[in-house]
Amino acid sequence: MxxxxxxxxxxxxxxxxxxxxxxxxxxxxxxxxxxxxxxxxxxxxxxxxxxxxxxxxxxxxxxxxxxxxxxxxxxxxxxxxxxxxxxxxxxxxxxxxxxxxxxxxxxxxxIAEWLVGSGQGCNDMVMITIGTGIGGGCIVNRNLLRGVHNDGGELGHFVIDPSGPDCPCGQKGCFERFASATALISAVKKAVNENPTSVIASLAKDGINGSTAFKAYGMGCPVAETVLDEYAKHLATGINGIRYIFAPELISLAGGITGDSETLIKLLRSYLLAPSVVKISSLGGDxxxxxxxxxxxxxxxxxxxxxxxx
Ligand SMILES: [Zn+2]
The missing domain is CATH 3.30.420.40 (ATPase, nucleotide binding domain)
Structure with missing residues (x-):
């Protein structure tokens, strides 16, 4: 055991x-x-x-x-x-x-996804964990990318917009500033303030988390659709960059916001250069x-x- x-x-x-x-x-x-x-x-x-x-x-x-x-x-x-x-x-x-x-x-x-999940048998795969920030891990030629000080593969901190918001890492416009669950929640708060009579605004009265926009989208809310479309565009921008750098067989997405996997993949699809490579983690929160x-x-x-x- x-x-x-x-x-x-x-x-x-x-x-x-x-x-x-x-x-x-x-x-x-x-x-x-x-x-x-x-x-x-x-x-x-x-x-x-x-x-x-x-x-x-x-x-x-x-x-x-x-x-x-x-x-x-x-x-x-x-x-x-x-x-x-x-x-x-x-x-x-x-x-x-x-x-x-x-x-x-x-x-x-x-490691879990690679050894027992959907990444079994892959020589090259990338994991993107979407939460408060964005974490990452990369299997390159069946080896874990570690870097000199065990801090390689930090995929949340490559810049996708140099004029973007400040990041605690010292740069501006890092991937995680646009595509973390925190970034999605900020976008939802802004949309709720600007559209107080929308479906998403009524759901937000019970509190806003990473799944609020997905719930409102499922109820046909056009404001939620706009927020999620913008979010998916940013997430896809990062994923496309990662795909060019590592050329992996699989890019696995994990984290609370991937709960509504069908909607997320649907929204990402039109912005992804290689949609077939991108999948939601099969192991979920475990x-x-x-x-x-x-x-x-x-x-x-x-x-x-x-x-x-x-
Ligand atoms: Zn950063």
Whole structure:
């Protein structure tokens, strides 16, 4: 049995997978960000101790956004999480006797999709995770693109409009400024203010999230259609650039806004240069924990490839 932990800004998902990489147990904890990293790690360790009483865990993997050290054992800094030089692998090794692995959350989603999802058998594939920002991961010639400091494949931060809005990374007009769920939600808020009697405005009274525009679109709202068409155009611009750079067999899209996959693909289709390459992740919200639980397998595969190649 393998344990996967997916640390996010709102929730920490924890799951156990069996030898067929099927989830046999799944739970989530709120991320107590205000309380600091020691409390968050304490919560995770408590949960892990309870799981260890039930399952014989042989590998542990953790997926987390943000910067890791070069050895991929500590989280140096993690965006909206209060993690600052936290030795995550060492801390969880106190609980478990087995190997513990750490990687980027988008890489975990990619690994899951590549090894057990729709990317099985691909030599080259790209994962784009659409959430608060845009994360990315790339399999290039059956190897994970890592870069010098384990921070390669950050697909959210290539510029699609140099005169676009400021990005926390220091550039202007990055892909994620236009195509993240945050960008879609901002566009919905603007449209609601400008069209107070529209269907989307009435749905927005219950709160706006990444699926509000899709729901209104499904109800025939022309304002939602305009918002989503503009959003799809930006998302497709980034995807087309990524396709030219990597020429992958598959570009897999993941994240909450891909829930209405049929509508998203329909809207993207007219703007995509190679629509047949683009698919919605087949594992949905569980990709992060499944991928984390599979990090051990991938690490071994990666190392064996490295050895074979000399
Ligand atoms: Zn950026």
């Amino acid at each position: 393998n344990l996967g932990i997916d640390i996010g800004g709102t929730n920490i998902k924890i799951g156990v997978t069996d030898k067929n990489h099927t989830l046999v147990y799944k739970d989530s904890l709120p991320t107590r960000s205000d309380a600091g990293s020691a409390v968050i790690m304490g919560d995770i360790k408590e949960k892990c101790k309870a799981i260890k009483q039930i399952y014989n865990i042989t590998h542990v993997g953790i997926g987390c956004p943000g910067d890791k050290d070069d050895a991929n054992v500590s989280i140096i800094a993690a965006g909206n999480l209060p993690f600052n030089n936290v030795p995550v692998v060492a801390e969880l090794s106190e609980v478990f006797d087995c190997d513990v692995y750490l990687d980027n959350d988008a890489n975990c989603a990619l 990709a992060g924990i499944i991928g984390a639980s599979l990090l051990y397998k991938f690490a071994k595969y990666y190392l064996s490839l490295r050895k074979k190649g000399g």
